[in-house]
Amino acid sequence: MATTDAHDPRGWAGTRVVPAQNCYRWYRVWVQPDLFNDWVVWTAWGRLESAQYRQRLYPVADRESAAALVQHIIDRKIQRGYRTQTSY
Structure with missing residues (x-):
């Protein structure tokens, strides 16, 4: 499980590269x-x-809800x- 700090303005960046499937994506x-x-x-x-x-915005009630949603999104992307991209 990856972890991130919801207060980090850089957030999380990831890539998925599967040449056999012509898949070259970033998130x-x-x-x-x-x-x-x-x-x-x-x-x-x-x-x-x-x-x-493309981009999407998810309004949340507070920072704690934001941190939970971010963690959920990261976990799904890793699955x-x-x-995780090491540089931004």
Whole structure:
């Protein structure tokens, strides 16, 4: 199980590379406050070497909820074959 600090502005970044399946993907998740000082979990993902990407925001009630959601997302991504990226 990977761990992350929900207060770390860099969040977590992972990659999944499976050449036999033509799978070259990246994923990133982080937490930050929005304009109204509510907490939001941001996720972004796309194909490596591509400028296109998608993102999704998950509003949460507080920092503790954000940390739990981030940990859940990271655990699922690791189960699906993503590896933690060592540099951002």
